[in-house]
Amino acid sequence: MSGADQNIENEREKPDADETPRFELAFDAPAGHLLRVSPLVRRIVAPNPGPFTFTGTCTYVVGEGEVVVIDPGPDLPSHVEALLDVLKGEKVAAIFVTHTHRDHSPAARLLQKATGAEIIGCPPHFPAREMALGEINKLDASNDLDHRPDRELGDGEVFDGPGFTIRAVKTPGHTMNHVCFELVEEKALFTGDHIMGWSTSIVAPPDGAMRLYLDSLEKLRAHDHAVYWPGHGGPVSQPQRFLRALLHHRRAREKSILAALGAGPLAPPEIVEKVYEKLDPRLKGAAALSTFAHLEDLCERGLVGTEGTPQLTGKFSRL
Structure with a gap:
């Protein structure tokens, strides 16, 4: 994959x-x-x-x-x-x-x-x-x-x-x-x-x-x-x-995710719609998974929060 x-x-x-x-x-x-x-x-x-x-x-x-x-x-x-x-x-x-x-x-x-x-x-x-x-x-x-x-x-x-x-x-x-x-x-x-x-x-x-x-x-x-x-x-x-x-791209992706969360709580698929443009529709699910991976890392670093255990379908908020 x-x-x-x-x-x-x-x-x-x-x-x-x-x-x-x-x-x-x-x-x-x-x-x-x-x-x-x-x-x-x-x-x-x-x-x-x-x-x-x-x-x-x-x-x-x-x-x-x-x-x-x-x-x-x-x-x-x-x-x-x-x-x-x-x-x-x-x-x-x-x-x-x-x-x-x-x-x-x-x-x-x-x-x-x-x-x-x-x-x-x-x-x-x-x-x-x-x-x-x-x-x-x-x-x-x-x-x-x-x-x-x-x-x-x-x-x-x-x-x-x-x-x-x-x-x-x-x-x-x-x-x-x-x-x-x-x-x-x-x-x-x-x-x-x-x-x-x-x-x-x-x-x-x-x-x-x-x-x-x-x-x-x-x-x-x-x-x-x-x-x-x-x-x-x-x-x-x-x-x-x-x-x-x-590495620069991944740091830019983090910033884009944090910026999207500035407007309120979002789930990974919703973040994809905001930060990925002109993405092949076949790759939206995969993009949501990579976004989720970033969110897990951001949660561990205390920059993002969610209720309970982080999940792909859950809402995340900027702290």
Whole structure:
């Protein structure tokens, strides 16, 4: 589960041009074709386009001859068959998974069945918090609850491949179990759904948490990566600049939410109608969830209040 917050150039509260995320919607990568994108990396896109997945999930192949596959994608046998076909003559040594949304992890089991490779990376799904009384998890169906890796990688833990090194970078927020993978030799980071070049990522309670997501963005500012390879869409070629813009965007979103609450109590869907303009109607539900994630964070910081436990359908007030 991925983008939900496009068209920010149409927001009522616009940041400076240099601080606006410059999303790239031009991505010419037909599904099923393995394309070399760097000396050590090849990419094949799954045929699962949609409002959250853009043109489809990007599956990455690292190495040559003996390879690892990162985010094999959804439960689509045709995608796994295409991947196996283009990798004929090569050995899949390991399968890495960034997080357990159904557009990223289920194909790991199909690929393992075909190759015997171990599944490595993120732990099984777990939520950011317990469900509140009467709360419904709007995105529960997006979670791959069957994911059970053979080996989890802790933050900073390294996998040594033939001619390459992969280091785990834990980035909770979009999901609690989200892990990015650094290709050390190319100073590249496979960012899953944590950072994408075509859109911002949804943060949806109770599975995700906005404060942890922002902390994970800040964490990456300490790294000197040359490129990001996202789980959907093309690369981010200026990571630090893009990170600064994403953080500025989230701060601007907070201000917009607080400004909307200045007129009186509102529920997250009502706030979306006030602070998102020209939003794809298919994304309004996702935008409400990300707004709710911001409101949870603002409540914890004492800036916003609500009666009882914060809920998606509840009214929030500025304190």
